[in-house]
Amino acid sequence: MSTTLTRGTVHILSAPTxxxxxxxxxxxxVLGLDTPVEWQRQSAAPGEHRTELRWTAPQGTGARLASALRGWPRLRFEITEEPSxxxxxxxxxxxxxxxxxxxTTDVSGNIMVSEDRIRHAYEAGRGDPSVVFHELSLALGEAWDEELEPFRLAAAGAPIRWLHRAG
Incomplete structure:
Protein backbone atom coordinates (compact mmCIF):
# COMPACT_ATOMS: atom_id res chain seq x y z
CA MET A 1 0.00 0.00 0.00
CA SER A 2 1.47 3.34 -0.99
CA THR A 3 1.23 6.48 1.09
CA THR A 4 0.43 9.80 -0.52
CA LEU A 5 3.00 12.36 0.50
CA THR A 6 2.50 16.08 0.74
CA ARG A 7 4.59 19.05 1.75
CA GLY A 8 4.11 21.74 4.29
CA THR A 9 5.67 24.32 6.53
CA VAL A 10 5.73 24.80 10.28
CA HIS A 11 6.24 28.39 11.41
CA ILE A 12 6.85 28.66 15.12
CA LEU A 13 6.35 32.39 15.33
CA SER A 14 6.91 32.81 19.06
CA ALA A 15 8.02 30.38 21.77
CA PRO A 16 9.44 31.13 25.21
CA THR A 17 13.01 29.89 25.62
CA VAL A 30 5.35 13.79 14.53
CA LEU A 31 7.88 14.13 11.72
CA GLY A 32 10.01 11.20 12.83
CA LEU A 33 13.11 13.35 13.02
CA ASP A 34 15.96 13.57 15.44
CA THR A 35 17.30 16.79 13.97
CA PRO A 36 17.94 19.81 16.18
CA VAL A 37 15.90 22.87 15.32
CA GLU A 38 17.68 26.16 14.63
CA TRP A 39 16.05 28.83 16.77
CA GLN A 40 16.37 32.57 16.26
CA ARG A 41 15.37 35.43 18.51
CA GLN A 42 11.88 36.75 17.90
CA SER A 43 12.29 40.53 17.81
CA ALA A 44 8.53 41.06 18.18
CA ALA A 45 8.62 39.34 21.59
CA PRO A 46 11.85 39.78 23.58
CA GLY A 47 12.89 36.57 25.34
CA GLU A 48 11.09 34.41 22.80
CA HIS A 49 12.28 32.51 19.73
CA ARG A 50 11.09 31.48 16.29
CA THR A 51 11.89 28.84 13.71
CA GLU A 52 10.60 27.57 10.38
CA LEU A 53 10.67 24.04 9.00
CA ARG A 54 9.60 22.68 5.61
CA TRP A 55 8.52 19.06 5.67
CA THR A 56 7.51 16.25 3.33
CA ALA A 57 5.37 13.55 4.94
CA PRO A 58 2.07 11.64 4.54
CA GLN A 59 -1.23 13.47 4.13
CA GLY A 60 -2.63 14.56 7.48
CA THR A 61 0.75 15.44 8.97
CA GLY A 62 -0.28 19.10 9.29
CA ALA A 63 -3.21 18.13 11.52
CA ARG A 64 -0.98 15.89 13.64
CA LEU A 65 1.53 18.75 14.04
CA ALA A 66 -1.22 21.21 15.03
CA SER A 67 -2.56 18.74 17.60
CA ALA A 68 0.91 18.18 19.05
CA LEU A 69 1.55 21.92 19.45
CA ARG A 70 -1.80 23.45 20.33
CA GLY A 71 -1.70 22.85 24.07
CA TRP A 72 1.54 24.69 24.80
CA PRO A 73 1.12 28.00 26.64
CA ARG A 74 2.45 31.18 25.04
CA LEU A 75 3.13 29.42 21.73
CA ARG A 76 2.24 31.12 18.45
CA PHE A 77 2.43 29.05 15.29
CA GLU A 78 1.17 28.48 11.79
CA ILE A 79 1.22 25.23 9.89
CA THR A 80 0.44 24.73 6.22
CA GLU A 81 -0.15 21.50 4.35
CA GLU A 82 -0.19 21.73 0.57
CA PRO A 83 -2.98 20.12 -1.46
CA SER A 84 -2.14 16.64 -2.72
CA THR A 104 -9.08 24.63 3.93
CA THR A 105 -6.83 26.21 1.29
CA ASP A 106 -6.56 26.07 -2.49
CA VAL A 107 -3.40 25.45 -4.52
CA SER A 108 -2.39 29.12 -4.12
CA GLY A 109 -2.86 29.10 -0.34
CA ASN A 110 -6.11 31.08 -0.38
CA ILE A 111 -8.64 30.21 2.33
CA MET A 112 -11.70 28.48 0.91
CA VAL A 113 -14.95 29.28 2.70
CA SER A 114 -17.59 26.59 2.25
CA GLU A 115 -21.13 27.16 1.03
CA ASP A 116 -22.46 26.08 4.43
CA ARG A 117 -20.29 28.63 6.23
CA ILE A 118 -21.49 31.41 3.91
CA ARG A 119 -25.12 30.36 4.41
CA HIS A 120 -24.56 30.41 8.18
CA ALA A 121 -23.22 33.98 7.92
CA TYR A 122 -26.34 35.08 6.00
CA GLU A 123 -28.69 33.33 8.40
CA ALA A 124 -26.91 34.64 11.51
CA GLY A 125 -27.01 38.15 10.06
CA ARG A 126 -30.77 38.21 9.54
CA GLY A 127 -30.38 41.31 7.40
CA ASP A 128 -27.72 42.96 9.55
CA PRO A 129 -24.61 43.41 7.37
CA SER A 130 -22.35 43.91 10.41
CA VAL A 131 -23.20 40.38 11.65
CA VAL A 132 -22.58 38.89 8.18
CA PHE A 133 -19.26 40.74 8.06
CA HIS A 134 -18.32 39.42 11.53
CA GLU A 135 -19.19 35.81 10.59
CA LEU A 136 -17.19 35.99 7.37
CA SER A 137 -14.28 37.54 9.26
CA LEU A 138 -14.34 34.52 11.60
CA ALA A 139 -14.48 32.14 8.64
CA LEU A 140 -11.38 33.78 7.15
CA GLY A 141 -9.44 33.76 10.43
CA GLU A 142 -8.89 37.51 10.35
CA ALA A 143 -8.46 37.81 14.13
CA TRP A 144 -5.62 35.25 13.99
CA ASP A 145 -4.01 37.07 11.07
CA GLU A 146 -4.14 40.37 12.95
CA GLU A 147 -2.56 38.90 16.07
CA LEU A 148 0.13 36.94 14.19
CA GLU A 149 1.14 39.60 11.64
CA PRO A 150 3.73 41.37 13.84
CA PHE A 151 5.40 38.00 14.46
CA ARG A 152 5.36 37.14 10.74
CA LEU A 153 6.95 40.47 9.85
CA ALA A 154 9.68 39.99 12.44
CA ALA A 155 10.50 36.63 10.79
CA ALA A 156 10.75 38.04 7.25
CA GLY A 157 13.92 36.86 5.63
CA ALA A 158 14.52 34.13 8.22
CA PRO A 159 16.14 30.97 6.90
CA ILE A 160 13.91 27.97 6.33
CA ARG A 161 15.16 24.47 7.06
CA TRP A 162 14.01 21.77 4.63
CA LEU A 163 13.13 18.40 6.17
CA HIS A 164 12.23 15.35 4.10
CA ARG A 165 11.01 11.95 5.12
CA ALA A 166 10.01 9.08 2.89
CA GLY A 167 6.63 7.40 3.55
Whole structure:
Protein backbone atom coordinates (compact mmCIF):
# COMPACT_ATOMS: atom_id res chain seq x y z
CA MET A 1 0.00 0.00 0.00
CA SER A 2 1.47 3.34 -0.99
CA THR A 3 1.23 6.48 1.09
CA THR A 4 0.43 9.80 -0.52
CA LEU A 5 3.00 12.36 0.50
CA THR A 6 2.50 16.08 0.74
CA ARG A 7 4.59 19.05 1.75
CA GLY A 8 4.11 21.74 4.29
CA THR A 9 5.67 24.32 6.53
CA VAL A 10 5.73 24.80 10.28
CA HIS A 11 6.24 28.39 11.41
CA ILE A 12 6.85 28.66 15.12
CA LEU A 13 6.35 32.39 15.33
CA SER A 14 6.91 32.81 19.06
CA ALA A 15 8.02 30.38 21.77
CA PRO A 16 9.44 31.13 25.21
CA THR A 17 13.01 29.89 25.62
CA UNK A 18 12.02 27.22 28.15
CA UNK A 19 9.43 25.82 25.75
CA UNK A 20 11.77 25.41 22.75
CA UNK A 21 13.07 21.92 23.67
CA UNK A 22 9.49 20.71 24.16
CA UNK A 23 8.48 22.10 20.78
CA UNK A 24 11.47 20.33 19.20
CA UNK A 25 10.40 17.06 20.81
CA UNK A 26 6.80 17.48 19.58
CA UNK A 27 7.95 18.28 16.02
CA UNK A 28 10.39 15.37 16.03
CA UNK A 29 7.81 12.92 17.32
CA VAL A 30 5.35 13.79 14.53
CA LEU A 31 7.88 14.13 11.72
CA GLY A 32 10.01 11.20 12.83
CA LEU A 33 13.11 13.35 13.02
CA ASP A 34 15.96 13.57 15.44
CA THR A 35 17.30 16.79 13.97
CA PRO A 36 17.94 19.81 16.18
CA VAL A 37 15.90 22.87 15.32
CA GLU A 38 17.68 26.16 14.63
CA TRP A 39 16.05 28.83 16.77
CA GLN A 40 16.37 32.57 16.26
CA ARG A 41 15.37 35.43 18.51
CA GLN A 42 11.88 36.75 17.90
CA SER A 43 12.29 40.53 17.81
CA ALA A 44 8.53 41.06 18.18
CA ALA A 45 8.62 39.34 21.59
CA PRO A 46 11.85 39.78 23.58
CA GLY A 47 12.89 36.57 25.34
CA GLU A 48 11.09 34.41 22.80
CA HIS A 49 12.28 32.51 19.73
CA ARG A 50 11.09 31.48 16.29
CA THR A 51 11.89 28.84 13.71
CA GLU A 52 10.60 27.57 10.38
CA LEU A 53 10.67 24.04 9.00
CA ARG A 54 9.60 22.68 5.61
CA TRP A 55 8.52 19.06 5.67
CA THR A 56 7.51 16.25 3.33
CA ALA A 57 5.37 13.55 4.94
CA PRO A 58 2.07 11.64 4.54
CA GLN A 59 -1.23 13.47 4.13
CA GLY A 60 -2.63 14.56 7.48
CA THR A 61 0.75 15.44 8.97
CA GLY A 62 -0.28 19.10 9.29
CA ALA A 63 -3.21 18.13 11.52
CA ARG A 64 -0.98 15.89 13.64
CA LEU A 65 1.53 18.75 14.04
CA ALA A 66 -1.22 21.21 15.03
CA SER A 67 -2.56 18.74 17.60
CA ALA A 68 0.91 18.18 19.05
CA LEU A 69 1.55 21.92 19.45
CA ARG A 70 -1.80 23.45 20.33
CA GLY A 71 -1.70 22.85 24.07
CA TRP A 72 1.54 24.69 24.80
CA PRO A 73 1.12 28.00 26.64
CA ARG A 74 2.45 31.18 25.04
CA LEU A 75 3.13 29.42 21.73
CA ARG A 76 2.24 31.12 18.45
CA PHE A 77 2.43 29.05 15.29
CA GLU A 78 1.17 28.48 11.79
CA ILE A 79 1.22 25.23 9.89
CA THR A 80 0.44 24.73 6.22
CA GLU A 81 -0.15 21.50 4.35
CA GLU A 82 -0.19 21.73 0.57
CA PRO A 83 -2.98 20.12 -1.46
CA SER A 84 -2.14 16.64 -2.72
CA UNK A 85 -3.86 13.81 -4.59
CA UNK A 86 -7.36 13.51 -3.14
CA UNK A 87 -6.85 16.10 -0.38
CA UNK A 88 -7.30 19.84 -0.10
CA UNK A 89 -4.65 22.00 1.48
CA UNK A 90 -4.96 23.28 5.03
CA UNK A 91 -3.71 26.02 7.29
CA UNK A 92 -3.67 26.04 11.08
CA UNK A 93 -3.01 29.19 13.09
CA UNK A 94 -2.65 29.32 16.86
CA UNK A 95 -2.31 32.10 19.41
CA UNK A 96 -2.45 31.88 23.21
CA UNK A 97 -5.48 34.20 23.34
CA UNK A 98 -7.51 32.87 20.41
CA UNK A 99 -6.62 29.19 20.39
CA UNK A 100 -6.51 27.31 17.11
CA UNK A 101 -7.99 28.19 13.71
CA UNK A 102 -8.19 25.78 10.79
CA UNK A 103 -9.05 26.54 7.18
CA THR A 104 -9.08 24.63 3.93
CA THR A 105 -6.83 26.21 1.29
CA ASP A 106 -6.56 26.07 -2.49
CA VAL A 107 -3.40 25.45 -4.52
CA SER A 108 -2.39 29.12 -4.12
CA GLY A 109 -2.86 29.10 -0.34
CA ASN A 110 -6.11 31.08 -0.38
CA ILE A 111 -8.64 30.21 2.33
CA MET A 112 -11.70 28.48 0.91
CA VAL A 113 -14.95 29.28 2.70
CA SER A 114 -17.59 26.59 2.25
CA GLU A 115 -21.13 27.16 1.03
CA ASP A 116 -22.46 26.08 4.43
CA ARG A 117 -20.29 28.63 6.23
CA ILE A 118 -21.49 31.41 3.91
CA ARG A 119 -25.12 30.36 4.41
CA HIS A 120 -24.56 30.41 8.18
CA ALA A 121 -23.22 33.98 7.92
CA TYR A 122 -26.34 35.08 6.00
CA GLU A 123 -28.69 33.33 8.40
CA ALA A 124 -26.91 34.64 11.51
CA GLY A 125 -27.01 38.15 10.06
CA ARG A 126 -30.77 38.21 9.54
CA GLY A 127 -30.38 41.31 7.40
CA ASP A 128 -27.72 42.96 9.55
CA PRO A 129 -24.61 43.41 7.37
CA SER A 130 -22.35 43.91 10.41
CA VAL A 131 -23.20 40.38 11.65
CA VAL A 132 -22.58 38.89 8.18
CA PHE A 133 -19.26 40.74 8.06
CA HIS A 134 -18.32 39.42 11.53
CA GLU A 135 -19.19 35.81 10.59
CA LEU A 136 -17.19 35.99 7.37
CA SER A 137 -14.28 37.54 9.26
CA LEU A 138 -14.34 34.52 11.60
CA ALA A 139 -14.48 32.14 8.64
CA LEU A 140 -11.38 33.78 7.15
CA GLY A 141 -9.44 33.76 10.43
CA GLU A 142 -8.89 37.51 10.35
CA ALA A 143 -8.46 37.81 14.13
CA TRP A 144 -5.62 35.25 13.99
CA ASP A 145 -4.01 37.07 11.07
CA GLU A 146 -4.14 40.37 12.95
CA GLU A 147 -2.56 38.90 16.07
CA LEU A 148 0.13 36.94 14.19
CA GLU A 149 1.14 39.60 11.64
CA PRO A 150 3.73 41.37 13.84
CA PHE A 151 5.40 38.00 14.46
CA ARG A 152 5.36 37.14 10.74
CA LEU A 153 6.95 40.47 9.85
CA ALA A 154 9.68 39.99 12.44
CA ALA A 155 10.50 36.63 10.79
CA ALA A 156 10.75 38.04 7.25
CA GLY A 157 13.92 36.86 5.63
CA ALA A 158 14.52 34.13 8.22
CA PRO A 159 16.14 30.97 6.90
CA ILE A 160 13.91 27.97 6.33
CA ARG A 161 15.16 24.47 7.06
CA TRP A 162 14.01 21.77 4.63
CA LEU A 163 13.13 18.40 6.17
CA HIS A 164 12.23 15.35 4.10
CA ARG A 165 11.01 11.95 5.12
CA ALA A 166 10.01 9.08 2.89
CA GLY A 167 6.63 7.40 3.55
Missing amino acids: ALCPHVEWALGS AGADGSRWSHTPDLGIFHA
